[in-house]
Amino acid sequence: MKVAVLGFGTVGQGVYEMLHHAKGLEAGPVLVRPGKKDADFKVTTIEAITGDPSVDAVVEVLGGIEPACSWVSAALKAKKHVVTANKALVAAHGPELAALARENGVALLFSAACGGGVPFLHNLALACQSDEVLSVGGILNGTTNYMLDAMQSRGADYADVLKDAQALGYAEADPTADVSGLDALRKIMLACAVAFEKLPCEGLYHEGIVDLAAEDVRDFQSMGYTCRLVAKGGPVDDTVFAFVEPTLVPASAAECAVKDNYNLARYEAKCAGDIVLIGQGAGRFPTASAVLRDLSDVLSGQRMMMPQGCVRVTADCTGCGHPYYVRLPKAFAAQLPCDEVKEDGDIARVITKSITVKEMHDLAAQLRQQGAQVFFAGIEE
């Protein structure tokens, strides 16, 4: 199977190199910007790929929505199988692209878009064929895991570990999508689509680690907790819940052992129980290996990861609740349903009563509107 590659950046170069050693796969043309054509195997228009009858499959690793969406659509219409690592694209247009793939009798797979090198969506899609998946989740962003782990193990400040993450190539120059939790949210949206046939698009909540301070981490440690950025999703009536938030996990939790920039992806199924996968969530070769696994799946006949009946839904986060750890200025603490309050100068550290995800995230938004600087984390019970 001859494979063209759209985009020759971090992942594209890894895919191109791996294609030279993979069984049953052959490297085809690589699409680059017009000014970057410096070798014969590079082309500069999508037509050079969609119009090439020797190309059987296209890997999209450009990132962003456009032109990725138009070019993936053109490849599917030209009856080329498509494998993409682009979570933003699948979260925004997955159901339509899957329908287009079906119409044209070709594959659309996107394992690398959630979990990087961790074979999460691949296994989740398989599990759904024979078992009932009850929940999905985990640590789905390696950049923030690196930062949280470094803050805990070195007692370092947020700004310092962000600089280190950028120097190591874990965080981009603009790290907003990672540190705000949006990247992990897009990934849990995809996992919900695969597991529950519902792509949640509204009613979602995500909280990142931007407001975390070194003193908070010391306080968690004194209580026996480790902070991880955790995504969760599951079915509720005819919709799903899906959210991302910093979470305090006890020493016994598998999440606690996830170090450096690793990911942990998990699902719970009715018969199989709790399945936990740990590995590299990003990086050139781990991500390229997930793309190559999808291409091998195409070779063995797999066509779809997005279930046929998948519909867009508004998520419902009113049913999941737990206590929260909240650090905020003392003057605002009375607005929280407090169970326990520790005062430290002008700062209050509150353990709330069990409240829903929607209530906590809405409360934090209100407090911030009033000018309060707030950090909060769910407490795993």
Ligand SMILES: NC(=O)c1ccc[n+]([C@@H]2O[C@H](COP(=O)([O-])OP(=O)(O)OC[C@H]3O[C@@H](n4cnc5c(N)ncnc54)[C@H](OP(=O)(O)O)[C@@H]3O)[C@@H](O)[C@H]2O)c1
């Ligand atoms: N990096 C990871 O570890 C990782 C992990 C999982 C998933 N992913 C996903 O994989 C995708 C690619 O990520 P990446 O890290 O490889 O990004 P990247 O290093 O920025 O590579 C993207 C490449 O696509 C090229 N490109 C963008 N628009 C183009 C256009 N209109 N025409 C031609 N070339 C164009 C870029 O060229 P210029 O440099 O000239 O703009 C760049 O070479 C993203 O969707 C990302 O979310 C990445």
